[in-house]
Amino acid sequence: MDEIYDPAAVERAAQDYWERHRTFEVREDAGRQKYYCLSMLPYPSGRLHMGHVRNYTIGDVLARFMRMQGRNVLQPMGWDAFGLPAENAAMSNRVPPARWTRQNIEYMRSQLKSLGFGIDWSRELATCDPSYYRWNQWLFLRMLEKGIAYRKTGVVNWDPVDQTVLANEQVIEGRGWRTGALVEKREIPMYYLDITRYAEELLGDLERLPGWPERVKVMQANWIGRSEGCEIAFPYAPDTRSALSADGALKVFTTRADTLFGVTFMAIAAEHPIALTASSGNPRLAAFVDECRRGSVMEADVATQDKKGMPTGLHVLHPFTGKPIEIWVANYVLMSYGEGAVMGVPAHDERDFEFALKNNLRIAAVVRSKTGAYEHVQAPWNPAYSEYGISVDSGEFSGLEFRAAVDAIAAALEKRGLGRRRIQYRLRDWGISRQRYWGCPIPLIHCGRCGEVPVPDEQLPVLLPEDLAPDGSGNPLNKTPAFYQCVCPKCGGAARRETDTMDTFVDSSWYYLRYTCPDQARAMVDERVAYWLPVDQYIGGIEHAILHLLYSRFWTKVMRDLTLMACDEPFTNLLTQGMVLNHIYSCATTEGRRRYFNPAGVRPRSENGVDIFEATTTEGETVRVEYGGLGKMSKSENNGVDPEGLIARFGADTARLFTMFASPPEQTLEWSDEGVQGASRFIRRLWSAVHEHVRQGLPAGAAAGTSSDVGKALRRAAHHALAKATDDIGRRRNFNTAIAAGMELLNAVGRFDDASEGGRAVQHEALEIITLMLSPIIPHVCHALWHALGHERAVVDEPWPAVDEGALVQDTVEYVVQVNGKLRGRIRLAAGSDENTVRQAALADEQVARFVDGKPVRKAIVVPGKLINIVV
């Protein structure tokens, strides 16, 4: 029965074995070195996709490899179970999100199990379980106590038809993606987490993460966006004082305090309080402010807008000259950065320049570049205008170079109480309120008498009712009195429960901590977290390079400061796997849209020597389709490959082998049906090689005792492949080349024909090495083959084999001979030959002699054991 490889039977047997023996359930063991291998938890969308298969296979290979290296390996799995798709599914088929989500989890868990991942399922969690999200609520209350969580009015995209907040991605050309209604910017109260309090540490600690890809660290650093500059206060002129009926000053932040004498206007955001006051008696200004506040809050859209503005008629005074400067409302000033106001220096800032040109504002140059590249600032804009240089026309500060000018101006401002040096971050506080049903309730109560009252700890968790189904008309919690009606914990009076839920990024910010103690009912985490954390290897998509990874780092630091644990950087090593790509085929529809066809159903055909592609529509019609290149597998472009079909046809090992072999993990992976066939072919070849070998009985002798040249050569090949796989998996994380080494070794076994007892022992050893070294990648087939090779113990419990250095030693080595750097011959020499011997032998070579051609040898460079270059 073993003659034919039957993946379904082989995989069932191996998986049964692991399950029966609870192979992957782990416990803390102070005596063993731990290895926490974590893959990003999936959203339970319904079915696994290839991205999941790739992600979890990478994690599983590392987990199994480390297990063989003797480490106490934790590889958990859970579900990022709250979120929008469940609500959308509820709207289209009237199923409560809870039921839809839990059904999906059931199904996807069985899919994960069919792939044979070595997961400790006893630690599984779902973020929609009250036993999990109660601790979101608990920590939120601690943050509230510390002032890290706070309430503030925030600007959101508001869909007036659905009565709901839209994420930026849900706003398409200014309209709601579902309703098509014009989206409004609306200010609503939201809860924020003060991540900016940790900006400095989040930035600085990136240097302590050598195991992270450089580009992820750069992306985070850019996102945090640290700027050194000055805060400058421009005192209100009398007109502003009376309009606001207050004394005071308009504050701005600038990185170019040296250009302070070049200010010709002030620009404030439409949301700035002064803009609101100024527009009250000015309908035209009010209309402009209104226009600015409508439309997308997406910054990429804002960035491409024309610079527009309108004067307020109000003024401030220059902090040094005392001259009045008019305040303008400008659409390019962001309320959410700095002070929501800027000093307009058109001569030295491109945006201010554009604005001044459009509005006929004065341009005053106050910096001369060191190269003297320009004298007068005039249109068109020249990038040199914004270069650092020597201050001119700047009163007492004239003649100073950038740094000195900033120092002197900052000091002078500070003396007058009109400014100071300050660091500004681009990072904003994290707004976590979502006007959504399917999420973790925010544990607050609004009382008419007591105001905002936290839910007492003993009343946690605030349970989310699971029987509701949104219908598109806003958050159903708002229409469920049983949820929102409550008593105020302070005064006992009638009160209203907060109906907003938390951003799902909250859920995924600490799940990796909870895996260490999922059964802990009394605390968020316990002492087990100290054993397992930090995560040794984290694996996930590059799309989480900023938000998820930054939030998790922040959350960890908050928990450290609350002394819940000592760890302050959660992920020691990070591997960001590339996307899985497939071909895209589509045709235009009569409505001018595109209709996409799955590549599996596309038939290529040659017509008059031109390649054309055809597909069949759901109506059974044959249509001609266009090839659209490669793209990420996605629903919208209908180019996904269902892992389930792949496993049914070829088995999980083939799916795993293909995804690991086709490209290195960080790079994109191009789907190839032929490549899958190739992976399957290799597994069958390995299967028959082992069975053919053992059919002749197990050899008695030891491989190390072989004396034949071919035997020694195969031993060398086997140990060389093993050394390569050890380094490739363990250090380089290049699984494709480790697999190639295994294939090469199997090819060598195929060519090997020494049927003597010694030869068979060497062959046996080589097959054992292949089985062991590939077992992390194709664990099921290796489980079967290891038993076939005569072993009692399961391969999963075997240690990683040691390289026999003695087997790698060669008696003779091949030298490449170059003449003037060009390859001219090869010579075989005894290992350890001295330079002179190498040189003599090289010059004696006929081919080499031809190219030396009697010319005097000027130089000969010898790379021991490898190469000699003769320079003539």
Next chain:
RNA sequence: GCCCGGGUGGCGAAAUCGGUAGACGCAAGGGACUUAAAAUCCCUCGGGGGCAACCCCAUGCCGGUUCGAGUCCGGCCCCGGGCACCA
């Protein structure tokens, strides 16, 4: 606009510290087995020249450093990604 990656056969890729460019796999072509097909096995497979031994060219383009460059340096072209009026 700024900041990262990356350009190597027909294709996915390899070459890890400056030392034999193209390992491994896919596709293709040829052959064996077969009534036939599939599967399997063997051979060829960057381009050009040569009867052959071999030679020349070739890692996006131009230049440089070096005995020697896919790899290092300078300049450009193209592709992908991130951020994007951040004052």
